[in-house]
Amino acid sequence: MAGWSQHEGLAVSLPVEGVDTDQLIPARFMSAPRSEGYDKFLLHDMRRKGDELDPDFPLNRDGADGASVLVAARNFGGGSSREAAVYALYDAGFRVVIAPSFGDIFSGNAVNNGVLPALVSETDAERLHTALAEPVTLHVDLDNCRIRAGELDVPFTIDPVRRTKLINGWDDIDLTQSHAEDIAKFRERVAAERPWIFLD
Structure with missing residues (x-):
């Protein structure tokens, strides 16, 4: 996974509270192989309305194609723990929510x-939704935790460890391996203090 610290992309507004993982990808689709794409x-x-795409839904509107930033509402991604919800976002081109x-x-x-969950205040979320009456290009600065579009400048927060993982393109295994030297020193010290706990 490639790391990143700056992202510029088209943003769309989805001002709907409580969009859960079952809405992000309904369970009936999760038996499909990931190789086919979940977008x-x-x-x-x-x-959709029935079998047809609803032209008034934000992601279906003219100009929303190619969006890579989604401005959502509170409690986004609640519900079940299905990772496929993120696969669907990623495969559809989204890198920031x-x-x-x-x-x-x-x-x-x-x-x-590799998808940033950028946490903003309710007030700033409303400012972003207002600015996105039509899709707009946003610049997301992971180094300084800022979101910018023209004169609009909004701070966001993210756990520092998660921020480091995104910038470096790390998963949990990579994060652990980044501490390999400290882990080796710890093991060496414990082996000297309590050698009986190690098998030959």
Whole structure:
């Protein structure tokens, strides 16, 4: 997974509270192999009226194609722990989701797949939604934790460890391996102090 610290991309607004992982990808699609891509399943039922795409749904509107930043509402990604919800976002091209609150497991899954869950205040979320009456290009600065579009400048927060993982393109194994020297020193010290706990 490639790391990143700056992202500029088209943003769309989804001002709907409580979009959960079952809405992000309904369970009936999760038996499909990932190699086929999960982008077509993203928000599948919310985007449709019957069998047809709803032209008024934010992701279906003219100008929303190619969006890579999603400005959402509170409690985005709550519900079940399915990682496929992040796969659907990633495969659809999204690299940043901005919201006032996230499901915690969703946030962890997002970071492990290179997607930033950027936490903003309710007030700043509303400012972003207002600015995105039409899709707008946003600049997301992970180094300084800022979101910018023209004169709009909004701070966001993310756990520092998760920020480091995104910048370096690390998953949890990579993060552990980054401490290999300290782990080796710890093991050496413990082996000297309590050699009986180590097998030959």
